[in-house]
Amino acid sequence: MEAKQKEIVAFADEKNIVLDKRAIELLENSNFKKIIEEWRLENPNAFVLEAEAIKTKIQRPKTEVLEAKTVVEGNVFRAAAKGMQKKVRFLSEYDVTGQSNSEGTAKNFLALFQKKFDLLSEMLKKRHNLQPRPISKIKIIPKNNQVDIIGMVFKKWITKNGHIAFQIEDKEGSCIMLIMKTDLNLIKAAELILPDNVIGVKGVKFGDEMIIAKEILLPDLPLKKTKTIPEEISIASTSDIHMGSKLFLEKKFYDFLEWINGRIDSEKEKAKVSKIKYLVISGDNVDGLGIYPSQFNDLNIKDIGKQYEEVWKLIKEIPEYIEIFIIPGQHDAVRWADPKPAIPKEFTKDLEGYSNIHFLGSPTWLEIEGFKTLIYHGDSLHDLIDNASTLESSKPSEAMVELLKKRDLMPSYGMSHPYVPEKKDFMVIKEEPDLVYIGDMHHNNYAEYRGTKVINSGTWQAQTSYQIKLGHTPTPGIVPIVELNTGKIIETKFIKEGQGE
């Protein structure tokens, strides 16, 4: 008898319940504790729990869709990932959970910007062929000579002659960097440079406090090969469930739960599911309360505690051999500003005892099977997309790649998204990730940049009236899977693209 089966029998024994072989097999693929406990409460005097009774519990009678698909006797799904050992290491030093100690003072802000400048300028010096001089020393260089600097953008504007001007600062000085309107490539690159970005500049001295840029360099990621491992293991991801919203696609989410439990007919899909050992959920688990002025009318669950109760009921249906990483988004019960700590325990107590479910902050870092993984809800993408005409919300992976080039999840301060000036920096991308998971944009989209995979995991919320106004079409009900052995990203679609439901 396998260890899990022994555990099931022992648990049933404690409750004076006898199980037959078939019942044990069915319980192996379910949340056996919950099923046994429920059955005991409903049948206080019975002592044989049969397979038939378990099947009715596995089939949630709530949806008709499920009944046609539920597991058939003699066809029990056994996932390969179930027998595999998890390999996870949390890099908790990069997660603000339990480490938030900002006083919100001007001193905190100053320290945050200085830290950011130090971290990113070190990366620029290491990564690029720059011979940077302090900005205050430009005046000792003869006019028209080459000069390299590293600085933080303070201001950006268009001059009356149509050139782009930047005021750049380092710790001791400040200068104007001009990008000539005739330098079309550089003008395009400059479009993506925002105030507070730390950049390297190769340029020519024009005046004592002015240089003409010839090249702009970002801290960027080094070029590396896409990482793969021999083991056939996969990471599935999803995001933005928005439980409590009238637009939460509940029936489709049940289809996802049936699928991830292997209760499906397609052998091809079973083979995919069989390898899933990890699931990343990138925030907006619930729709929340008071997030925008007229939200109350858009909710079918108007209590945030109840929203969490309902979403965790669904998460509990995911097999226990899958390690689940859950971060918060702007709609969750945490602060709006980044970095966000994990969802507080008072809202997650229903999942206490589920050792496979991990609540983490946004951003957070971990190693999954040796893959350095960054998970972030994606809040800062809005300001980046809104301020660069070459980026769009239907292609969030392109904006995410820009964050990787800047090595910064707080590219610009003082726009629409707030940040807390923590004493320690949590927003600079200090490591070189193999996998980057984001959500927020409600749009599945993937990219590979210098050996790093960027995955936007979509949503389970249909198009909102706000998105209709913006002309943004979400892609609900699509689950991406990264195959760690092939390096491929594959999808399973529970809703055809363009359909709300």
Ligand SMILES: [Fe+2]
């Ligand atoms: Fe969302």
